[in-house]
Amino acid sequence: MSGSTKKPLGLGLSSRDAFGRMLVRLGEGDDRVVALTADLASSVRVAEFGERFPERMFNFGVAEQNMMGAAAGLALSGKIPFVSTYAVFATLRAAEQMRTDVAYMNLPVRICVSHSGLSLGPGGPTHHSIEDIAIYRAIANMTVIVPADGLGTVAALRTIKDWDGPVFVRLSRATEPTVYAQAFRFRVGRGTLVREGKDVSIIACGSCVGRSLQAADALSEEGLDPQVIDMASVKPIDRDLIVAAAEKTKRIVTVEEHSVIGGLGGAVSEVVAEEGLAVRLTRLGLKDHFATTGPYDELLALYGLDAEGIAATIRDLMTPGKHPGSREA
Amino acid sequence: MKCEQEQRLRHIAVDLREDIVRIGYTCHFGVHLGGSLSLAEILSVLYFHVLSVKPDDPGWAERDRLVLSKGHGNLALCAALARRGFFPFEGLDQFNQLNSPFSMHADHERVPGVEASAGALGHGLPIALGMALSSRIEDASWRTYCILSDGEMMEGSSWEAMMAAAHFGLDSLTAIIDRNRLSLDGHTRDVMTLEPLAEKCRAFGWTTLEVDGHDVTALMDALSAEVAQEGRPKVVIANTVKGSGVSFLEDRASSHFGHLTEEETHQARAELEEMRAQIV
Numbered sequence: 001m002s003g004s005t006k007k008p009l010g011l012g013l014s015s016r017d018a019f020g021r022m023l024v025r026l027g028e029g030d031d032r033v034v035a036l037t038a039d040l041a042s043s044v045r046v047a048e049f050g051e052r053f054p055e056r057m058f059n060f061g062v063a064e065q066n067m068m069g070a071a072a073g074l075a076l077s078g079k080i081p082f083v084s085t086y087a088v089f090a091t092l093r094a095a096e097q098m099r100t101d102v103a104y105m106n107l108p109v110r111i112c113v114s115h116s117g118l119s120l121g122p123g124g125p126t127h128h129s130i131e132d133i134a135i136y137r138a139i140a141n142m143t144v145i146v147p148a149d150g151l152g153t154v155a156a157l158r159t160i161k162d163w164d165g166p167v168f169v170r171l172s173r174a175t176e177p178t179v180y181a182q183a184f185r186f187r188v189g190r191g192t193l194v195r196e197g198k199d200v201s202i203i204a205c206g207s208c209v210g211r212s213l214q215a216a217d218a219l220s221e222e223g224l225d226p227q228v229i230d231m232a233s234v235k236p237i238d239r240d241l242i243v244a245a246a247e248k249t250k251r252i253v254t255v256e257e258h259s260v261i262g263g264l265g266g267a268v269s270e271v272v273a274e275e276g277l278a279v280r281l282t283r284l285g286l287k288d289h290f291a292t293t294g295p296y297d298e299l300l301a302l303y304g305l306d307a308e309g310i311a312a313t314i315r316d317l318m319t320p321g322k323h324p325g326s327r328e329a
Numbered sequence: 330m331k332c333e334q335e336q337r338l339r340h341i342a343v344d345l346r347e348d349i350v351r352i353g354y355t356c357h358f359g360v361h362l363g364g365s366l367s368l369a370e371i372l373s374v375l376y377f378h379v380l381s382v383k384p385d386d387p388g389w390a391e392r393d394r395l396v397l398s399k400g401h402g403n404l405a406l407c408a409a410l411a412r413r414g415f416f417p418f419e420g421l422d423q424f425n426q427l428n429s430p431f432s433m434h435a436d437h438e439r440v441p442g443v444e445a446s447a448g449a450l451g452h453g454l455p456i457a458l459g460m461a462l463s464s465r466i467e468d469a470s471w472r473t474y475c476i477l478s479d480g481e482m483m484e485g486s487s488w489e490a491m492m493a494a495a496h497f498g499l500d501s502l503t504a505i506i507d508r509n510r511l512s513l514d515g516h517t518r519d520v521m522t523l524e525p526l527a528e529k530c531r532a533f534g535w536t537t538l539e540v541d542g543h544d545v546t547a548l549m550d551a552l553s554a555e556v557a558q559e560g561r562p563k564v565v566i567a568n569t570v571k572g573s574g575v576s577f578l579e580d581r582a583s584s585h586f587g588h589l590t591e592e593e594t595h596q597a598r599a600e601l602e603e604m605r606a607q608i609v
Binding site for chain 1: 437438453460489
């Protein structure tokens with residue numbers, strides 16, 4: 001038996017480590033794949049690709065605008081560029097190149113960013129990225145993917161390598177709780193029901209999916225039956241799955257390591273409003289403030305984004321008269 | 330031979346100016362007159378002498394690439410592409426109109442032959458650099474050219490690309506700076522000092538030439554593959570006059586953008602006829 005079970009690529013790895021490994025695989029299979037970074041090759045895990053394919057790896061130094069523009073030029077010449085830096089720099093420093101050069105020309109650039117959310121905890125607001133989903137989501141032609149774990153990252157990258165148009169893939173520095181044990185086929189625009197339940201729907205993305213599952217397990221011991229949806233495809237979003245969840249549970253909590261404005265919570269709220277769904281909705285995330293500095297796990301706890309915090313929000317949601325939307329850290 | 334080619338390229342430059350003046354009169358809203366007119370010889374020499382392109386196959390993989398980073402020179406670019414045969418000339422008369430592919434800024438999505446959308450300054454050289462990297466990966470022979478305004482040398486991203494092109498040793502990349510010395514708010518000397526521009530380019534590791542940007546022979550020589558250093562990108566600082574060829578637009582910041590009246594159009598045409606008559 002032991003000889004027949006091969007550990008699937010990505011299992012147990014952080015999303016950034018899985019990205020680094022998968023990028024090498026993609027490079028082996030397609031010589032159009034090139035990698036670009038801005039003095040962060042080892043940190044964002046593209047160094048291994050650079051060792052394997054030095055002629056297809058470009059380090060632009062500390063110059064993200066030039067890197068993003070050059071990615072557009074490479075794509076215009078038939079390449080599939082994977083651009084990687086920290087989420088905050090790819091989102092803000094190189095924003096206009098991302099929008100005007102990459103997205104307007106609808107080029108197959110894959111912007112795979114590490115250190116998203118609060119994952120570089122002590123780095124503080126200069127290095128936290130809590131606006132990136134909102135910004136990328138607002139850009140026409142752009143697809144936005146936030147994988148839940150290493151396996152989810154591998155699945156997403158396999159699907160989007162040949163995607164027609166630009167894709168933003170949000171990765172974490174930290175190792176996310178494992179959500180997936182087996183390789184699966186990722187589909188853009190489709191969410192995944194990773195835990196079935198009937199009382200409340202937790203719709204999460206990225207590292208928050210695994211912690212939502214932990215929260216659901218804890219709540220189930222108290223007699224609640226939450227379901228958890230991995231909404232890795234934040235844009236396009238799975239409207240049908242949101243509608244079905246709302247009709248089934250009448251309560252939705254969105255969970256993301258991001259501002260509650262414009263990210264997953266915003267996207268789900270738009271669907272809920274436009275579909276006229278009679279649902280109690282709470283968005284869990286950073287409530288329009290910058291985070292403080294500190295160890296990652298402690299920041300998650302401080303802002304109610306750890307399993308306990310998610311569970312507490314859901315308890316409030318289930319309690320008549322409580323308004324979890326006003327919960328403050 | 331060279332003399333005949335020089336005359337032909339000078340005629341084409343006048344053709345392009347006539348196109349700019351015509352559209353400057355007929356178009357809705359207004360166009361970037363000054364920065365289009367300063368490009369006439371540069372585009373004539375590139376599209377009719379230097380670039381290897383196939384107008385009937387704009388996506389030909391082996392073509393040379395030209396990125397007009399100063400995307401506001403789009404009227405001049407589109408006139409050159411039309412005259413080179415990339416698309417029918419008549420379409421230009423719809424410049425700036427709804428659903429016309431032709432408008433103020435260069436648009437790769439809608440105009441065949443436009444290699445990259447541009448308009449926001451400081452974007453073109455990074456894009457051209459990416460193209461040159463792609464050419465090198467493929468060990469291809471096609472070259473990449475990028476026309477920048479002098480004003481966009483105020484953008485940090487232009488200098489990021491200057492640094493990187495030398496670092497990567499991209500000798501298949503040539504930049505042409507349309508040094509007309511005027512940006513929107515006035516003389517670049519007053520807005521933000523660029524000099525010593527050539528010294529800066531050399532210090533960034535580029536083979537650097539300075540020419541009269543309205544002298545087609547000088548441009549032909551400077552853009553010749555014979556003027557090159559292995560492992561170094563090349564920049565040609567083309568000293569030009571904003572609004573060149575039309576006296577009341579020349580060297581004025583006010584010619585950056587606008588519309589021509591019927592009277593101005595008559596005068597401009599007469600001056601361009603005179604310019605053509607002097608080609609011997």
